[in-house]
Structures are given as structure tokens and as C-alpha cells.
Amino acid sequence: MMSLVMLAICGIAWGAVPVRPQLMRHRHSDALVSFAGPATNLVLFVVFGVLLYFFGRLGDSAFLLLQIGSLLNMVLFIFNMLPIPGFDGFSILSSFFPRLREFNSEWMTGIYFIMFFLIFFSFEYLWMAADFLLGLLLYGIHLIV
Numbered sequence: 001m002m003s004l005v006m007l008a009i010c011g012i013a014w015g016a017v018p019v020r021p022q023l024m025r026h027r028h029s030d031a032l033v034s035f036a037g038p039a040t041n042l043v044l045f046v047v048f049g050v051l052l053y054f055f056g057r058l059g060d061s062a063f064l065l066l067q068i069g070s071l072l073n074m075v076l077f078i079f080n081m082l083p084i085p086g087f088d089g090f091s092i093l094s095s096f097f098p099r100l101r102e103f104n105s106e107w108m109t110g111i112y113f114i115m116f117f118l119i120f121f122s123f124e125y126l127w128m129a130a131d132f133l134l135g136l137l138l139y140g141i142h143l144i145v
Helices: 002-012 029-058 062-078 087-096 098-102 105-144
Strands: none
Touching: 002 087, 029 087, 029 105, 062 105, 087 098
16 A cells, blocks of 8 residues: 555555565575565666667667666665665565564554655655766776777
């Protein structure tokens, strides 16, 4: 329900992926599963950045599309790695520190309220950080090529 509210207000939603815990063989397999989503955002950031470097000169619309694709994926990666309950960063952290999972639901409700404000008040800073990282990526590609 909270995901739908955030989609209506902020344009950001999330969902759960079904996982079969009986197939997990390693102690931190749940952390690897939780990292799959942010890792995808990280890979897409790099893919869009590489495409931007090589094909961004084709025109303004291609440049803008590739730049926004890259920046949004980095913002999603950073935001999703925050150690806030409900985000993958919390799931990864609680895999290494299991006592974090013992918080009560009242505390979790407060965290969701804080998360709501984080989205509104930190998006500009996350965007600036993503832009800086995109610049570093493009510079690194320039050094390699």
C-alpha cells in the first residue's frame, strides 16, 4: 500500500520479489538476493554512461535520454542502498547484523515517515551525486579509450 502512495506522490514505487529461502545455501545468500536490484541499477548506470560517451553526440535528444537513464539509475542505486527498513540496504545490513530485524512495527512506521521526507528533501543532492559519478565514469572511459 505504501508503495502505491509513494508512486502517486513521488513517482517512485517498489515491489517484493518472491524468493525460496530453502534454496539459499550460504549464510549471506539473502544479502546477495537483496543486492541484485541495486546491482542492476549500477550496471544500467554504467551501460547508459558508456552509450552516452559513444553515442551522446548524435543529437540533443539522444544525449538527454542517455544522461537521464544513467543518472536515474545511479540515484536509485544510492537511494536503495540506504540502511532504512524496507530498502535493500537494510536487508543487506541486517544479514550481517541479525539483531536489526528485531525492531517493532511502530519503529518501522516512523522510519517510513522519515523515508518519505528523505525522498523529497534529498533528491536534489542524490541527483548532484549521481551527476558527479557520471562525470567520473565518462572521464574514466575517456582515459581507457
